[in-house]
Amino acid sequence: MHRQGPYFNRSNVSTSASCQGSQCLFAFYGGETSYHRHLFLLQLSNLLLCLWLINFSLALEQCTLAGTFASYYWARRKPQDIPPCPLFSSFSRALRYHTGSLAFGALILSVAQLVRIILEYVEQRLKGVNNVVSRFLLHCLQCCFWCLEKFIRYMNRNAYIMVAIYGKNFCTSAREAFFLLMRNVFLDRVTDFLLFLGKALIAGGVGVVAFFLFTKKIPVFQEEVPILNYYWVPLLTVVLGAFLIAHAFFSVYAMCVDTLFLCFCKETDVLIQRDRDVLRLSDFPTLRDIPTQFQRDVPTQRNINRETALN
Template sequence: IICCVIFIVVILGYIALGVVAWVHGDPRKVIYPTDSYGQFCGQRDTLNENKTILFYFNILKCASPVVLINLQCPTTQVSENASYRYRPDQWNYFRQFCKPGFNNPRKVFLKRCFPDFSTKNGVLTVANQTTFKDGRGKTRNVTDLREAANGINNVLDARSVGMKIFEDYAISWYWILIGLFIAMMLSLLFLVLLRFTAGVLFWIFIFGVIGIIGYGIWHCYWEYDHLKGIPGSDLTVYDIGFQTDFKVYLQLRQTWLAFMIILCGVEVIIILMLIFLRNRIRIAIALLKEGSRAIGYIMSTLFYPIVTFLLIAICISYWAVTAVFLATSGEPVYKVMANQTLCKYANLTCDPETFNTTNVTKLCPGAQCTFAFYGGESLYHKYIFIFQLANAFVFLWLVNFAIALGQCTLAGAFASYYWAYRKPADIPLWPLFSSFGRAIRYHTGSLAFGALILAIVQLIRVILEYLDHKLKGTQNSFTRFLLCCLKCCFWCLEKFLKFINRNAYIMIAIYGKNFCTSAKEAFFLLMRNVVRVAVLDKVTDFLLFLGKILVAGGVGVLAFFFFTQRIPVFAQEVPMLNYYWVPLLTVIIGSYLVAHGFFSVYAMCVDTLFLCFCEDLERNDGSTAKPYFMSASLHRILGKKKLSPKKAAG
């Protein structure tokens, strides 16, 4: 309850943070360019309302990654038609690259003007010119300009490709949706078929692996026998030493003997595991079939991932908007820009209103007070970083809560199926809706607590990644080693917590206890059935991975033949594309994600049924007073006799 209250307070605080960011922030600072005086270009109620394109006075100073990051170049920047502020010779220099209608010598990117390079007769030109004069009247080569703006033109070329990709999406989106719909139907079909083919698929795979390893053993023996009598084949690895050409080792009988021994050991281990774990494998397959049967009774659970997706999408959108508003909540900061490298006032902050009254222009002729970036010295701006950190932390907390809510809701629905003695007669009318209501009404605090623990670990991982990025250029080997160890440890910790949380949410859905109690009971229950857990986990992972590959691969092959016009029936319907691989990759990746969404529900179903099965074995003994709730197939595997409903009721 305490964590529930804290969670609600944090959400209210998060909303307040968004409001504060919205009041102080201005996304136009990111979207629209500003001139050297901090004025927006092409915005209403500004001095540059009719001046939409930003020009850089000396683009040679823009040969820096800063241009690609925030497009704030350390040179005079003016809006179109703003020539009254500068000398005619300066403006004419600038306009030679950006004047409209002059052989189209410019490219506009993000409302900023850059030279458009072209090659004629093997010579690099801009507006049919190979040389130009810079702002100081010095003759410069176009190649110098090309080197300065090379990164920008790469971005412009990428924009051209991006526009073509956008066009492909615009004319093929409905075919992409059709492909995803086919993937959805195939996913549903695979889940239905698992009820009848789970055991067949698994044993086909197992015997296939045994057969492949058996062939490998035979091949190693054949190579070993074939090399008999060949000079040099009886040498050992110690005799020839280390060789960069690994083909040399394949000419030795000892190599193939080692391979044969290793494969024989693997083959024996697999066969022994099948012999001693056959009963647990049968239980795993029976639980897979039972999961398919449960989903058949509660089909609405297959579409619950849409709810989780929408909740996460809302969290991501709110986080992104808040982050942008926080990042743009600063006031304009002006700095001295001087042509002289020895000017001691260069890069110092200044006030454009009083700059001309200072002696800076006397000591540094030509110096200007120009806009640099957005920031500030107020208390609010000093804590922007803390606000951004809080924004990221609450975002992680909310995302993990949305996932936890989905897992607890699904677990409650499937648990209601398992604990219904007469299936489907005793299953509640609206199991998914009822489970969602219980999770929100009774378990919000428990889910928030589990999400909080996971969010803390994830935030630490983000900080470690940030530190690793900052220290990547250092030569301190011990620091890099320590960071690597910490990243590895927290990665393992996050995986472990996800496993614990998932099973804790299942126990919460079954018993309604708090998070810590549920996590402890789930952990010890799993440890008492650790072999069954391992077998079920691997069998489930294999079958679901096989299903994802089959769905994505099948739809991908169909989409390839369609978009390459290799299906005569639909040849006339195929849209004309710039890149056929754009919708093809979208369909393949989308089909895999669709299958993953459906199969994640199935995996949650199997995990829930497994914990219920283990609880059923420990709580009940099959007597009249304590009858088993497991299915008939599980009873047969365990060799236990299920009591009739009348006897159980008596």
């Protein structure tokens, strides 16, 4: 006689039976490998690559804009000497010749940002610790690396401008830009202040219009505007949004101002080094002083001589 063993199906096994005190825990896949032991380092590597890619994209944008504005500045005859597509020409030069310099500058900035993120992570882990000395040292390190990041970001921006103009390597361009700015630091800060005033003026103007609109002091829109108990909430939102939009547009103008400013400082240094008696910018720069990529169709003979400049 054949004995038939027990069998189970959906009819005699309840899948909804509760198990007291049971829980599901995840251990790992495939055992404890080198991947699991170095998982934190791999995550830091991914974060560093992400920061590097973002900073490289911003560096490429800044170098492209700087090359575009520099082509306008160094053009002897405007607009004849300006390339037909200055933005595309500058972008192609940046990709073809300056990729290494941009990547190196972006890497330096990314490392500083990564250290700041690690310090923020350590601060979160030490929130329950009452060690005053360790927290003080941590805050000091955060402050130092915050200042370092701001300095590197500022130097990278000006180094990219010099790279776009003269095509030199990153370190040489950063050194030349640093000494140029140190000799003209007052004018550089004045331009930044004027750009900030422009953004504040736009945000303030939009805020004034929004205030009169939300308080129903504009007769044309009195019936269309609903009654607001807390009108300052949308008012602050509008002002903040206007400032951010103005900042996005003014960043292009800021790059233009910085590029033209460095070009002017470089040209002025050339004039001073030559001990010229007459500093007339219409006579300069000469052909050999113009960056190589901007020497297209530049006349070698000056139509204005020294006697004409004196007049």
